[in-house]
Amino acid sequence: MNNSTISSITDSPKTITHDTGDNAWMMTSAVLVLLMTPALAFFYGGLVDRKNILNQLFLSFICMGIVFVQWVLFGFSFAFGPPVSAGFGSFGWSILRFGEANNGIYSPTYPLLTFAMYQGTFAIITPALISGAIVGRMKLIPYMLFIFIWSTVCYDPMAHWVWGSNGWLKQLGTLDFAGGTVVHILSGVSGLVAAAILGKRSDYDPRSTAAHNLPFTILGTGLLWIGWCGFNGGSANLANGVAALALINTNAAAAAGLLTWVIIDAIRGHVSISGACVGPIIGLVAVTPACGFIQPGWALFFGVLSTCIIYCLLLSKKYIHLDDTLDVAVVHGGAGILGAFMTGLFAEQTANPSGGYDGAFYGRPIQLWYQIAGILTAIVFAAICTAGILYPLDWIIGIRLAKEDELEGLDLAAHGEGWEVVASRAVGDLVKKVLANQHTTRNEICDNGTFELHYTPTDPTRQSFKVNIPNLPKTTNDSVNSPSINHP
Numbered sequence: 001m002n003n004s005t006i007s008s009i010t011d012s013p014k015t016i017t018h019d020t021g022d023n024a025w026m027m028t029s030a031v032l033v034l035l036m037t038p039a040l041a042f043f044y045g046g047l048v049d050r051k052n053i054l055n056q057l058f059l060s061f062i063c064m065g066i067v068f069v070q071w072v073l074f075g076f077s078f079a080f081g082p083p084v085s086a087g088f089g090s091f092g093w094s095i096l097r098f099g100e101a102n103n104g105i106y107s108p109t110y111p112l113l114t115f116a117m118y119q120g121t122f123a124i125i126t127p128a129l130i131s132g133a134i135v136g137r138m139k140l141i142p143y144m145l146f147i148f149i150w151s152t153v154c155y156d157p158m159a160h161w162v163w164g165s166n167g168w169l170k171q172l173g174t175l176d177f178a179g180g181t182v183v184h185i186l187s188g189v190s191g192l193v194a195a196a197i198l199g200k201r202s203d204y205d206p207r208s209t210a211a212h213n214l215p216f217t218i219l220g221t222g223l224l225w226i227g228w229c230g231f232n233g234g235s236a237n238l239a240n241g242v243a244a245l246a247l248i249n250t251n252a253a254a255a256a257g258l259l260t261w262v263i264i265d266a267i268r269g270h271v272s273i274s275g276a277c278v279g280p281i282i283g284l285v286a287v288t289p290a291c292g293f294i295q296p297g298w299a300l301f302f303g304v305l306s307t308c309i310i311y312c313l314l315l316s317k318k319y320i321h322l323d324d325t326l327d328v329a330v331v332h333g334g335a336g337i338l339g340a341f342m343t344g345l346f347a348e349q350t351a352n353p354s355g356g357y358d359g360a361f362y363g364r365p366i367q368l369w370y371q372i373a374g375i376l377t378a379i380v381f382a383a384i385c386t387a388g389i390l391y392p393l394d395w396i397i398g399i400r401l402a403k404e405d406e407l408e409g410l411d412l413a414a415h416g417e418g419w420e421v422v423a424s425r426a427v428g429d430l431v432k433k434v435l436a437n438q439h440t441t442r443n444e445i446c447d448n449g450t451f452e453l454h455y456t457p458t459d460p461t462r463q464s465f466k467v468n469i470p471n472l473p474k475t476t477n478d479s480v481n482s483p484s485i486n487h488p
Helices: 003-011 020-045 050-061 063-080 112-133 140-163 168-172 180-198 214-236 241-268 273-287 296-317 328-346 366-396 403-408 421-437 442-448
Strands: 451-455 465-469
Touching (some): 020 050, 020 063, 050 112, 063 112, 063 140, 140 168, 180 273, 180 328, 180 366, 214 241, 214 273, 241 273, 241 296, 296 328
Antiparallel strands (some): 451 465
């Protein structure tokens, strides 16, 4: 390229300049929030019965496809496009055809495409949260249709009302820095309504837990915690001091929630690993609407108080036989309501002069009523939307899985696959290696080899037992076969 060409491009009035620091932070935040959806899949996946783990992972994973396609086609435009009213965006930005232009309201220093990507990751994880309430009993196709419709008629309008340039809740004065109402109350209430419409699982037992893989849950919790730094920090919309405040408050509330749960558990006699994973999630949810408006000391308070309250609610939930399998309504909906309410008490305009207001404890009690308006709107709207989608779907194509399929599990019933074959193959590889080391011939492995697991209980009064693991049938591709586990 010659110098005249370079000069013409540089001097062109169409040249768009961006703040590279702001753009880099927002793109990084988008990636962190996108990470939260597979993190949620692992968090949920470790807590469900082993017969539904693949399905539970998939219910989060599929949202990355369904929701983002919807977001590009028209979802972003519905939420943030040139508004036609205080309640709705427009089709003006459908298919994201605005290029690299900045927008003075949403992305003043970086491309609007970056803002669209960032907000799209919020749209993805919100319906994925609902999946934890309907574990093991909803048909796959109706679920996918529900996600698409719910994102269109529930999430997009609510995002516009709270974050849109002329959204009526924003104009009223409702504060929601990063999604307490838009994400957590919507998903929590929708999960509760969906669970009620579907009814209890055929093998529902409120006194037992089906958690089968807590390492999955710990991994998911850690990744959610990390991703939440972009979820809240990126909501400052700039790489500035408010982003730093949100980042500190996010981690402070999560840490306080973790320690609070562990201390309560220790006082009650034992520290639950699954509970210790829930503690920081409660703190993170509670501080989300407030993290850009409060001082760090209050973030610690949010984590402690919300965790204490949710802990008590979860204890009482054992006596309320509604099958919200993974407590989406209590953890996300409940903590979201607490956080949004406390924002009206502890928000401080000096913490965020450009976008915040003083709360009731700082001389402006009207802010608490604005927060209550947002909370009630989210609760009622989510309930109406969810019921309005699921009932017609049930009448038209049916949404509840057949009892025999529920008992078998969705991994096989919906997907025709099972993850435990990996463990079976691993045992087979172990057998082959052991026998190979003993110089056993391949024919002996195939025709005569057996493997046995022996269980000896710690209680000598209980009976021990053995599990025989026979060889799999010979295949044309394997002269040596891996065994499969045969449960007694």
